[in-house]
Structures are given as C-alpha cells and as structure tokens.
Amino acid sequence: MAAWIVFLLICFALSTATAFLAAEPKIDGPGADPARAASSPLASFLVVWFVLFFSFFYLPQFLLGLLEQATGAPQVFGLPLILALLVVGLPALLLCWRERGNLAENRRDLSAVSGRASLARYWAKQPLECLLLALVAAMSVYNIALRSFGLPGGFESQAYVLPNSLYLVMTGSLQPWSDGATHTYPANQAIYNAVFLRLLPEGMVSVVNPPFLVPLIASVYAMARALGAGTRASLLAAVGIVSVPLVGKQAFGNYTDIAGTAFITAAIYLVLARPALRISCLFVAGLSAGLAFGFKSLHLVSIVFLCAALVVQEVFWRGGPGTEPAVSRIPRALVVFGLGVLLTSGFWLLRNYVNYGNPVYPAELPLMGDLFGWRGALDADLTGQSATQFNWVKSVAGWLVYPWVEWHYNDQGYSGRSGLGIFFAALFPASLLATGVAVFKGAFGPSQATADGYAAVWPRILLHLAGAAFVIMAWWVADNRQPRYAVASMAFLFPVFAWTLSQLAGRAGQVVNVCLAVAIAATFGLYLSSQSIRFVSKSVLVPSRERHSMYEYPQAIDHLPAGAKIINLTNRAGNYKLFGQGLSNQVVAYVDAVRLLAPDYPAEKRTLSTPTELGEINLCRPEVRDSGATHLYAHGNVTIADCDEMRLVEVDRLAVNKVNNKPLPNPRILYAIDKAAN
Amino acid sequence: MIDPEDNTGRRGALPLCLAVVILASMAVYLVTSVAFWGDIDKIITYAEKAMKLLG
Numbered sequence: 001m002a003a004w005i006v007f008l009l010i011c012f013a014l015s016t017a018t019a020f021l022a023a024e025p026k027i028d029g030p031g032a033d034p035a036r037a038a039s040s041p042l043a044s045f046l047v048v049w050f051v052l053f054f055s056f057f058y059l060p061q062f063l064l065g066l067l068e069q070a071t072g073a074p075q076v077f078g079l080p081l082i083l084a085l086l087v088v089g090l091p092a093l094l095l096c097w098r099e100r101g102n103l104a105e106n107r108r109d110l111s112a113v114s115g116r117a118s119l120a121r122y123w124a125k126q127p128l129e130c131l132l133l134a135l136v137a138a139m140s141v142y143n144i145a146l147r148s149f150g151l152p153g154g155f156e157s158q159a160y161v162l163p164n165s166l167y168l169v170m171t172g173s174l175q176p177w178s179d180g181a182t183h184t185y186p187a188n189q190a191i192y193n194a195v196f197l198r199l200l201p202e203g204m205v206s207v208v209n210p211p212f213l214v215p216l217i218a219s220v221y222a223m224a225r226a227l228g229a230g231t232r233a234s235l236l237a238a239v240g241i242v243s244v245p246l247v248g249k250q251a252f253g254n255y256t257d258i259a260g261t262a263f264i265t266a267a268i269y270l271v272l273a274r275p276a277l278r279i280s281c282l283f284v285a286g287l288s289a290g291l292a293f294g295f296k297s298l299h300l301v302s303i304v305f306l307c308a309a310l311v312v313q314e315v316f317w318r319g320g321p322g323t324e325p326a327v328s329r330i331p332r333a334l335v336v337f338g339l340g341v342l343l344t345s346g347f348w349l350l351r352n353y354v355n356y357g358n359p360v361y362p363a364e365l366p367l368m369g370d371l372f373g374w375r376g377a378l379d380a381d382l383t384g385q386s387a388t389q390f391n392w393v394k395s396v397a398g399w400l401v402y403p404w405v406e407w408h409y410n411d412q413g414y415s416g417r418s419g420l421g422i423f424f425a426a427l428f429p430a431s432l433l434a435t436g437v438a439v440f441k442g443a444f445g446p447s448q449a450t451a452d453g454y455a456a457v458w459p460r461i462l463l464h465l466a467g468a469a470f471v472i473m474a475w476w477v478a479d480n481r482q483p484r485y486a487v488a489s490m491a492f493l494f495p496v497f498a499w500t501l502s503q504l505a506g507r508a509g510q511v512v513n514v515c516l517a518v519a520i521a522a523t524f525g526l527y528l529s530s531q532s533i534r535f536v537s538k539s540v541l542v543p544s545r546e547r548h549s550m551y552e553y554p555q556a557i558d559h560l561p562a563g564a565k566i567i568n569l570t571n572r573a574g575n576y577k578l579f580g581q582g583l584s585n586q587v588v589a590y591v592d593a594v595r596l597l598a599p600d601y602p603a604e605k606r607t608l609s610t611p612t613e614l615g616e617i618n619l620c621r622p623e624v625r626d627s628g629a630t631h632l633y634a635h636g637n638v639t640i641a642d643c644d645e646m647r648l649v650e651v652d653r654l655a656v657n658k659v660n661n662k663p664l665p666n667p668r669i670l671y672a673i674d675k676a677a678n
Numbered sequence: 679m680i681d682p683e684d685n686t687g688r689r690g691a692l693p694l695c696l697a698v699v700i701l702a703s704m705a706v707y708l709v710t711s712v713a714f715w716g717d718i719d720k721i722i723t724y725a726e727k728a729m730k731l732l733g
Contacts (some may be wrong), residue, residue: 404703404710422714425707430699437692502697508697517702526717533724541728 003078060084151493157253164190180591181377188294224498235499260295286340556652
C-alpha cells in the first residue's frame with residue numbers, strides 16, 4: 001500500500017510541476033497579448049493538470065504491461081511501478097529543472113489569477129452562475145459521502161470493470177480477466193478503480209466518478225470563452241452540461257462513461273481552441289484523446305474528427321506571412337497529435353492486436369475489417385443493436401423531435417442514464433438560428449458584419465457543429481443510436497450554446513439566464529432526490545449491512561477457503577459479487593461459464609444469453625475439470641447434468657427475499673463441485 | 679463589437695428573437711417531456727414508499 005501512495009504522490013508532483021510549466025502566458029499587464037483577452041488560464045491549467053496526472057498515472061502501468069506482453073509474466077506491482085514512473089517522468093523532470101525559473105514565474109502568474117481576492121471578484125461579477133458551480137461541488141461531496149456507505153453497483157461495473165480491477169489487484173496483470181468480448185475492451189477504468197480497491201474500503205470504489213467533472217466543466221468553459229462567449233454565458237453552459245442527464249447521471253451514478261467523456265472534451269478543447277500553452281498543445285490533446293480511448297474506445301470517432309479538424313485549421317486559419325506552407329504544417333500537427341494519442345492508447349491497441357489479431361477488438365471498424373482482416377469478437381452479437389434506439393423513441397422519425405418527445409423514465413432499465421435534458425432542449429434550436437445568422441452575415445454580409453465579430457467566429461462555430469454532426473452521424477450509420485455513444489457531441493455543442501447566450505441582451509437576456517439557472521437547479525434537485533432515495537433503499541432500509549445481504553447471495557460465498565473458484569452461471573452482473581467479502585475468491589465469468597458448460601450454444605449469443613436458454617448444461621466435461629473450478633453458483637430454475645466423476649453438492653442457498661421475507665421464485669444456490677465422487 | 683466580459687450582447691431583433699426561441703423551446707420541453715416528469719413521478723413514488731417503510 002505504501003508503494004502505491006508514493007506512486008500517486010510522485011504522479012501528483014510531476015503533473016503539478018509540468019502543468020505550471022505549461023500554463024498559459026500572463027493575460028494582463030505589460031506585454032500581454034490583447035488577442036487573448038478571453039483566455040482562461042485557470043481553466044486551461046486544470047484541464048492540463050488532469051491530462052498530465054492521468055498520463056503519468058497510466059504510462060508506467062502501460063510500460064509494465066508491455067513487458068508482461070513480451071515475457072508473459074505479470075509486472076504491475078508497487079516498486080516496479082515507481083521505477084517505471086521515474087523512467088516515464090524523467091523527461092518532464094529534466095524539463096522542469098531546466099525551466100525552473102519560468103516554472104516559478106508561471107506559478108506566480110497563475111496564483112494571481114486564482115487567488116482568493118481574484119476569485120471573490122469573479123464570484124461577485126456572476127453570483128448566480130458561481131452559485132450553480134458551487135452546487136455541483138456540493139452535490140459531488142454529497143454523492144461521495146452517500147456512496148461511501150454502500151457497495152459498488154451498476155451493470156458494467158459489476159459485469160466486467162470491477163472484475164478486471166480485481167484481477168489486476170490479485171495478479172498484477174493487464175491482460176483481460178476473461179476472453180468474453182466486453183472484458184477485452186481497453187480497461188483504463190478498471191486500472192483506476194483498482195487503486196481505490198487497493199487503498200480504500202470496498203464501498204469507496206463507488207465514489208470514483210465526480211472528480212472527472214473538473215476537467216469536463218473547465219474544458220467547456222474554456223472552449224466557450226475561446227469562441228468569444230462572455231464569462232456568465234460560459235459558466236452557465238459549463239455547469240449546464242452537467243444538467244444533461246446523459247452526463248450528470250454518469251457522474252453521480254454507478255456508470256463508467258464520465259471519465260472518457262471528460263478526457264475527450266479536454267482533447268476537443270485543446271484542438272479546437274488551441275490555448276497558448278508553453279508546451280505543445282496538440283501533444284497534450286493527443287494524450288487526452290488517447291486516455292479517452294482507454295476509458296471508452298467509442299471515442300475513436302471523435303479522434304478521427306479531431307484529425308480532420310487539425311487539417312482544416314492548418315489550411316484555413318493558421319497560415320500567414322512568414323509561416324511555413326500548410327503542406328508541411330499539416331503532417332507535423334498530425335504527427336504531434338498522433339504521438340500523444342499513441343502514447344496513452346498504444347498499449348491497448350497492441351495488446352488486443354497480439355491477443356486477438358485486431359487492435360480495436362472487440363469492435364470491428366468499417367473497411368478495416370476487410371482490408372486488414374481485423375475481425376470483431378465472435379460473442380459480440382450486434383444484430384439487435386438497431387432496436388436499442390427504441391428505448392428512447394417510438395420510431396426512427398421520433399429522433400426529429402427528440403428530446404422534446406421521448407418516452408423513457410428515470411432508471412428504467414438500460415435507458416436510465418440517457419436523456420438530453422431541458423438545457424439542451426432550450427438552447428439547441430436557438431443555437432442553430434444564431435449560427436445561421438452568423439454564417440449569413442459573416443460570410444455574405446456587408447463589411448459591417450466584420451465589426452459585429454461574425455466574420456471571425458462563424459467558421460469556428462461551424463467546426464463545432466460539424467464535430468457534433470460527425471459523431472452523431474457515425475453512430476447513426478453504424479445503426480447504433482443510443483445517445484450515450486454520441487455523448488462527445490455535447491462537448492462540441494455546449495460552447496456554441498454559450499456563444500448563443502452571449503448574443504442576448506438586456507432584460508430578455510437576464511430572463512433567459514434566470515430561467516436556465518432555475519432549470520439547471522431543478523435538474524440537480526432531481527439528481528439529489530434520486531441519489532438520496534437510492535441511498536435510503538439500498539443502504540438504510542436493508543435487513544443487514546453485510547455484503548451477502550446487500551448483494552443478496554448465499555452467505556457461504558463469503559467464507560470459502562483460500563483458492564476457491566466459483567463458476568458463475570447466473571448472469572453477467574453476478575460476476576463481481578462472487579469475489580466475496582474478502583474479495584479473494586476466484587470467479588469464472590458468466591460468458592466463460594456458458595462456453596464451459598454449454599459448448600454447443602451459439603458463440604454469438606453467449607453474451608446476452610440467460611441460463612434457461614442454454615439447453616443441456618453438462619458439468620462432466622474435461623474442460624470443467626481443467627478449469628480448476630471448485631464451486632458453481634446458479635439459480636434454482638437451471639438443471640445441470642452431473643455424473644459419477646463430477647457431482648454437485650449443495651453448500652448453501654438463499655431462498656427468501658430478506659427485505660419482504662417472501663420466498664424467491666428461484667432460490668440462489670451455491671454448489672461445491674465434488675470431483676472425487678465415484 | 680461584443681464585449682465578452684459584460685455579456686451585453688447585440689442590438690436589434692436577434693437577441694429578442696433568440697430569447698423567444700429559447701423560452702418557447704424550454705416551455706415545449708416542459709409540456710411534452712415524459713422523461714422529466716417521469717423522473718419527478720418516480721421520485722415521488724419512491725419517497726412515498728420510503729416514508730411508509732420508515733413508519
């Protein structure tokens with residue numbers, strides 16, 4: 001544990017020093033650049049700090065993961081990790097030492113901007129918006145406090161993220177815990193959660209999400225300011241993005257998407273706004289985009305768009321007298337950005353290429369699959385993905401009036417994390433109108449348009465809208481229209497919303513601001529209520545706070561001897577709980593259990609199967625014996641054929657719902673596998 | 679020239695037009711959104727259940 005604390009402290013020190021060195025130059029006083037009057041040094045510092053901290057956090061682990069890939073021996077343990085961090089951090093350390101004079105000066109500049117007096121002045125200028133920001137901070141603390149009393153929940157967490165984390169904690173390996181499709185995704189979230197599992201009580205792993213709101217909010221704010229939006233409008237949009245249920249419920253719930261959303265938003269900010277950092281902005285953007293890919297590989301879509309955006313920027317906006325021609329600037333920009341992306345995502349690409357012959361496994365890229373033979377996972381059944389959209393709309397045409405007409409309810413199964421919310425609904429049509437006016441006047445209007453500031457801003461706004469459209473259309477064409485997959489479109493749109501709000505004036509503007517603030521606060525009220533109710537129902541109104549009681553499984557699972565290995569034949573979400581009270585049991589994942597016990601069941605249906613659909617389930621197979629499994633966990637409605645060589649002996653069962661004392665329709669049964677029986 | 683600091687915005691019909699569109703869009707959402715009211719409905723139901731259980 002001590003080694004891990006030292007590791008985190010070194011990450012903190014390295015990222016803080018490097019972020020100070022990278023900080024945006026002074027924005028006022030003699031020598032300041034008047035063109036950068038709308039820069040936001042504190043926001044950009046926070047974004048860069050987060051990207052650098054997590055880069056220093058992951059890169060040493062990836063380095064050891066590569067060693068494991070080459071040698072086959074797991075490597076990610078405390079002391080080797082510190083040594084790897086020193087290797088990875090050495091260039092940053094040398095840079096900070098060489099530039100220590102500048103580092104100290106930058107730190108003083110930034111302290112002046114972020115000092116108490118400066119922040120108080122800032123609060124006094126926009127009290128309503130700052131109050132909303134404080135509300136987000138208070139909600140985060142409240143969320144962390146409530147969750148620390150409970151146990152980890154959420155489907156993805158329990159099905160594969162936390163099992164991958166525990167596998168890493170137990171073995172020091174960055175290889176997937178199981179070869180089932182969902183277990184083989186890039187696993188940044190699992191590595192992050194593993195730190196909490198190592199250092200804190202199990203319940204605290206539920207509190208991992210709110211910190212990622214900091215880079216998310218800071219990125220949207222800084223992007224909005226770079227588009228020329230006012231401070232009030234920028235703050236409103238930055239807080240407003242948290243009021244999008246798709247984003248907010250991820251941050252305050254058990255989901256696993258918010259970190260990826262935050263890092264792709266940071267990458268979008270660093271590419272589209274190009275803050276004047278003292279280190280390469282595009283390199284940091286690349287690091288951030290690679291981190292986003294490692295959390296959710298679906299952000300590859302946004303990375304492709306950012307590459308195209310770089311080309312557009314270099315061709316149309318970044319040239320000028322005395323600069324190199326675009327043909328030499330474009331490759332350099334792409335290489336610097338791509339280098340950053342590869343540094344923080346290369347390990348996952350290489351691992352999956354070596355293991356499965358496809359760097360983006362278990363996904364399959366269009367064209368690439370045929371061109372390079374990169375095939376997706378056999379057990380990832382995508383035939384039903386088109387139907388998932390009908391959780392949100394009743395027909396395909398319904399998307400035209402979404403989110404004004406939608407029919408899902410809060411926490412209704414899979415769609416609980418969805419929804420675009422009232423802020424989006426309020427601003428989206430107005431932003432299209434404002435953009436239309438800006439394009440019309442900026443591109444075709446008389447010279448007065450230039451004085452209005454449209455001429456400079458309309459191409460940048462169009463680039464933001466193009467980014468949102470690209471992400472949405474990519475998932476549309478892929479026939480997978482769940483809003484959460486296109487969440488990066490929010491990062492492109494919200495700065496435009498802020499710019500739209502800045503076009504308002506006088507009393508009308510004030511009325512709109514107040515209405516939006518009330519809408520945001522009301523949405524936060526909904527989050528707070530549902531969190532509190534969930535806490536009461538899951539953590540207070542429970543017959544017992546013991547793990548087996550809260551997760552509702554037979555108590556014997558918590559008291560199995562060392563080395564026990566349980567085959568999970570219930571469902572995918574059951575994977576995590578079977579690790580038991582001490583998180584020391586070994587578990588055979590549900591998809592692997594299906595492969596072991598029902599080998600004739602079609603591979604492409606394994607992931608979404610239920611045990612009652614499997615047909616003949618046969619324990620007496622050499623593969624089961626070789627798996628080393630000692631126990632099997634199943635529901636009572638499943639019939640399992642055993643034999644003289646391998647017999648199932650019931651160890652414990654949970655037959656009654658402990659909350660209402662009614663019999664369970666299907667008791668939950670733990671069996672021992674008696675291999676010695678004859 | 680817009681002053682991004684004081685957020686005074688533009689003159690003419692555009693600001694008023696945008697304000698009307700924003701407020702109208704918000705009002706339509708509040709009338710038609712099943713999700714928003716569904717959230718509130720669900721929370722009230724949960725709260726009632728919790729109150730009963732707490733006695």
